[in-house]
Amino acid sequence: MAYRDEKLSEEKVFKDPVHRYVHVRDRVIWDLIGTAEFQRLRRIKQLGTSYLTFHGAEHSRFNHSLGVYEIVRRIIENFQDRPHWNAEERLLSLCAALLHDLGHGPFSHSFEKVFKLDHEDFTQAILLGDTEVNRILNRVEKGFPKKVADVINKTYENKLVVSVISSQIDADRMDYLQRDAYFTGVSYGHFDMERILRVMRPMEDQVVVKESGMHAVEDYIMSRYQMYWQVYFHPVTRSAEVILTKILHRAKELYEEGYTFKLDPVHFMSFFRGQPTLKEYLALDEAVVLYYFQTWMEEDDGVLSDLCQRFVNRRLFKYIEFNPNAQMNEWMELYKLFTKAGLNPDYYLVVDSSSDLPYDFYRPGEEGERLPIHLLQPNGELKELSRLSDIVESISGKKRTDHKLYIPLDLLEDMSNRSKTKKRIMEILFG
Amino acid sequence: MLEKHAKLMQFFSSTEEIVGRKKLQKMIYILKKCEIPFEEKYQFHFYGPYSEELTLRVEEMCNLGFINETREEKKNYYQYRYQLTESGREFLKHYEMNLPPLTRHIEEMNGRSSRFLELVSTMLFFEDLPKEEISEKVFTVKSAQNYTDKDIEDGWKFIESLRSIH
Numbered sequence: 001m002a003y004r005d006e007k008l009s010e011e012k013v014f015k016d017p018v019h020r021y022v023h024v025r026d027r028v029i030w031d032l033i034g035t036a037e038f039q040r041l042r043r044i045k046q047l048g049t050s051y052l053t054f055h056g057a058e059h060s061r062f063n064h065s066l067g068v069y070e071i072v073r074r075i076i077e078n079f080q081d082r083p084h085w086n087a088e089e090r091l092l093s094l095c096a097a098l099l100h101d102l103g104h105g106p107f108s109h110s111f112e113k114v115f116k117l118d119h120e121d122f123t124q125a126i127l128l129g130d131t132e133v134n135r136i137l138n139r140v141e142k143g144f145p146k147k148v149a150d151v152i153n154k155t156y157e158n159k160l161v162v163s164v165i166s167s168q169i170d171a172d173r174m175d176y177l178q179r180d181a182y183f184t185g186v187s188y189g190h191f192d193m194e195r196i197l198r199v200m201r202p203m204e205d206q207v208v209v210k211e212s213g214m215h216a217v218e219d220y221i222m223s224r225y226q227m228y229w230q231v232y233f234h235p236v237t238r239s240a241e242v243i244l245t246k247i248l249h250r251a252k253e254l255y256e257e258g259y260t261f262k263l264d265p266v267h268f269m270s271f272f273r274g275q276p277t278l279k280e281y282l283a284l285d286e287a288v289v290l291y292y293f294q295t296w297m298e299e300d301d302g303v304l305s306d307l308c309q310r311f312v313n314r315r316l317f318k319y320i321e322f323n324p325n326a327q328m329n330e331w332m333e334l335y336k337l338f339t340k341a342g343l344n345p346d347y348y349l350v351v352d353s354s355s356d357l358p359y360d361f362y363r364p365g366e367e368g369e370r371l372p373i374h375l376l377q378p379n380g381e382l383k384e385l386s387r388l389s390d391i392v393e394s395i396s397g398k399k400r401t402d403h404k405l406y407i408p409l410d411l412l413e414d415m416s417n418r419s420k421t422k423k424r425i426m427e428i429l430f431g
Numbered sequence: 432m433l434e435k436h437a438k439l440m441q442f443f444s445s446t447e448e449i450v451g452r453k454k455l456q457k458m459i460y461i462l463k464k465c466e467i468p469f470e471e472k473y474q475f476h477f478y479g480p481y482s483e484e485l486t487l488r489v490e491e492m493c494n495l496g497f498i499n500e501t502r503e504e505k506k507n508y509y510q511y512r513y514q515l516t517e518s519g520r521e522f523l524k525h526y527e528m529n530l531p532p533l534t535r536h537i538e539e540m541n542g543r544s545s546r547f548l549e550l551v552s553t554m555l556f557f558e559d560l561p562k563e564e565i566s567e568k569v570f571t572v573k574s575a576q577n578y579t580d581k582d583i584e585d586g587w588k589f590i591e592s593l594r595s596i597h
């Protein structure tokens with residue numbers, strides 16, 4: 001029997017708190033889960049620094065990847081024998097679902113920002129490079145790794161397959177919304193996924209939803225909206241993210257200045273130089289990063305050690321709402337005052353904007369801008385969701401951006417030195 | 432603060448207006464591929480390269496009053512127009528931008544349809560492939576657009592002319 005068709009003698013199941021069970025019958029999927037590159041995802045948290053706000057949010061990209069695979073498996077079950085669905089694409093879809101986040105690094109978002117990396121490039125590199133994953137995919141068929149890479153990169157010729165894994169209502173989002181809600185413990189984020197899966201229909205180049213399932217989709221959109229504000233954009237998580245980003249900036253800056261670290265940061269060297277190889281990239285997981293943060297707490301550089309202590313011991317920056325348009329002059333004055341007070345403003349006076357975060361809202365958008373969610377009407381016509389749903393229409397036009405100013409309030413309140421300057425800073429910040 | 436926003440504002444300050452979000456998306460991507468250092472991250476989507484970061488940043492600039500967005504109802508969809516406001520111009524004065532002049536690039540692109548810019552940005556997305564493979568890839572991923580060999584040829588000429596602007 002060809003490797004691509006091989007089945008396990010008995011179905012394997014993973015117990016899962018969101019989907020109850022994740023079912024694996026294909027030998028290829030089972031082998032992929034066992035690779036070093038996929039197991040590494042156990043050491044990358046799905047929600048990055050959110051665990052400092054929601055203590056339950058310790059789940060990993062491993063959990064999420066299995067969840068996305070399981071949802072796609074169920075979608076395909078439903079699509080079998082329906083028009084437009086090609087059964088030959090089954091294994092490809094399952095592999096792409098399982099591996100879609102393979103290139104995520106530790107605290108991905110901050111790392112990418114500071115070291116100018118893109119986890120999607122590393123996903124491609126893992127799929128196509130000298131890796132255990134690549135060897136398994138190659139056994140399926142010559143050219144199969146490239147097909148999986150194309151689906152994940154959204155450049156695969158069959159857009160229906162891409163749409164199952166990545167679109168405005170896809171397996172990726174349906175898993176992470178429910179999983180993140182479960183692990184953070186928030187009460188929003190839940191929706192009737194079973195219903196959505198039942199009313200999803202394959203079309204020539206996209207997945208659509210029967211109009212009768214509109215209310216389940218509304219529920220999904222509302223969950224997405226609430227999760228963004230309550231979990232993903234949480235100001236305390238953003239504070240942790242700001243500090244993390246500043247730690248990485250500081251360490252890189254010190255390296256570039258020729259600073260001698262007490263412990264050689266060997267795992268970071270290639271990142272500081274800007275060219276990590278795949279092997280070096282894969283060797284850096286969150287356990288390693290947190291180990292360095294522990295050691296850097298003892299560094300002679302005051303900024304680096306202070307920031308690391310803040311992160312490790314959760315002594316985060318405080319925030320105030322900030323309007324960059326109305327408060328530009330105040331910001332310029334604060335910048336000077338922070339310097340005068342001995343607080344490097346590049347590290348201790350930080351404006352964080354909602355666009356700094358990697359999450360998106362549902363937007364109907366403009367024609368040809370981005371594919372929206374389409375409802376399939378009984379007459380076979382497609383209509384964009386917000387044209388039929390008052391609920392979605394009403395949240396589509398809302399203001400969804402904000403800016404916050406992050407500051408080390410504890411250092412500003414310490415009046416043992418430069419008290420006059422600090423008092424002026426406090427006046428500007430709090431009136 | 433807001434350096435990435437300021438770069439985008441400089442883009443808007445180089446033209447009277449931009450009509451259409453799709454056009455805006457493709458223009459910034461094409462400029463990035465012409466070595467103009469915009470920092471928005473792009474991914475390939477149904478209609479070619481698309482940046483959620485750009486969408487959010489433009490929304491932020493509108494909410495801050497730096498950009499004016501006008502929504503116009505078309506037959507089955509909305510279209511959006513963008514113009515830099517006086518507040519935006521004032522804000523921009525605080526920044527020393529090192530971007531090269533963009534007026535000519537923008538004029539060239541504004542004169543083309545969003546369908547053509549979708550083609551050009553898609554070609555640029557696959558730029559690392561050999562040239563003949565790029566055409567093949569474009570015909571595959573953009574089959575619904577029915578681009579022709581002539582369109583692709585025009586696309587290459589257009590890219591060349593944009594890149595030769597100094």
